[in-house]
Amino acid sequence: MVQKISFEEARERLMKRNLKATPQRVVIYEALVNMNNHPTAEMIYEHIHSNNPSISLATVYKTLDTFVDSKLADKVLSDHGVTRYDGYTDTHNHLYCTNTEELIDYEDEELVKMLEQYFESKRISNFKIHDIRLQVLGEKIDVRQQVELSK
């Protein structure tokens, strides 16, 4: 599960990956993790802008690229032509709500293992697997709708 992190914790994680802990990076990483909604670069920029008016959007983009290279973040489902980032890099999958464009972490070790085992047993010829990504597309049903449906 994702936990909110402090400025200090963000700083430490950057240094652990041998990244210079510039204030910009720390702020951007902290935002990415704490927003916890798979934000776009623009969303992160907006989020930090009032407290950090001098951090440019270009820096947000460059920094997110750096994080992806350093395995501090992943790019995730980019339907709609916008790249979204995930600061939670443990192997997991996503539910994507086609109504709200919400991306919901779907953590299920059983599923991850099932897929790994499946492809191990299949031994696809001529293809070396690096990563298995699964997205479940659908729609979030809120409680009121559920009550409505069960009538």
Place this chain on the structure above:
Amino acid sequence: MVQKISFEEARERLMKRNLKATPQRVVIYEALVNMNNHPTAEMIYEHIHSNNPSISLATVYKTLDTFVDSKLADKVLSDHGVTRYDGYTDTHNHLYCTNTEELIDYEDEELVKMLEQYFESKRISNFKIHDIRLQVLGEKIDVRQQVELSK
């Protein structure tokens, strides 16, 4: 498996979906299906341009949108900021080669069923599933490389 289609077959499929069978649409649809490499709009435009110089790129985009709406095509993995289209709409998954950017159809009924059953049994609360998409990221290993590796 994907089979090459004729102009006539393309025409018929459009009409079956209640789409006006304009020459542009027929040509674009025929190209999408017969190219069979999950092309971008631009790739389709290039492919048809010499024989159909008057069909504009904007029309290719609009037409592909129409196909997606009418379930004649799917948008698929759009890493790298370019949308790719798939004219083969039967449920299947993809292998994505991170070296060549090739998208390879991975047809495996067993896998599709396994996933369907898995999520049926899980009954994720508050979420109505429309579609389960799986991409396997990795790299194609060509025969020479394989020989190299097995030495």
Place this chain on the structure above:
DNA sequence: GTTAGTGCAAACGTTTTGCACGCTA
């Protein structure tokens, strides 16, 4: 001090738009 990171503005590539015209059913 050296190297890597930042901010700016301009450029880029992809996709969408508005509108006049053309063609399909």
Place this chain on the structure above:
DNA sequence: TAGCGTGCAAAACGTTTGCACTAAC
């Protein structure tokens, strides 16, 4: 012939770039 589809050029959008400046180690 009514209404949808098309072509064009321009605009919009997300993202990247080059470069001079700055700051972290």
